[in-house]
Amino acid sequence: MALLLLTLVLGGCASTPPPLGELARAEQALKAAQDAEAEQFAPVDWRLASQTLADAQAKIGAKQYADATRLLGRARVHAELARLRAENAHTRSRIEAQERENAKLRQDLLGDRQ
Secondary structure (H helix, E strand, C coil), rough: HHHHHHHHHHHHCCCCCCCHHHHHHHHHHHHHHCCCCHHHHHHHHHHHHHHHHHHHHHHHCCHHHHHEEEEHHHHHHHHHHHHHHHHHHHHHHHHHHHHHHHHHHHHHHHHHHH
């Protein structure tokens, strides 16, 4: 009986491992956002992702793994949003450039007949 009680108590005290997989996924998401130039095109989301990752790393350092896991999930979401917004800005820029080119071609081809 005492052995069973000791096993239950020790099992309940077992520490949660650090969320290294979540950390790697959050870091990869920030790298993808950085590659998409999110710092320039989605600065608010980029800052949120970066700061949340830093907060999560501090929680890992303090061995507060449950809080760190929650923050890493948020950091990944902010980073993915920053990446998507940056990619959207790039796409809009290409569309606007194409529209300007099309207008110039129309002007060159049609002249004053528009």
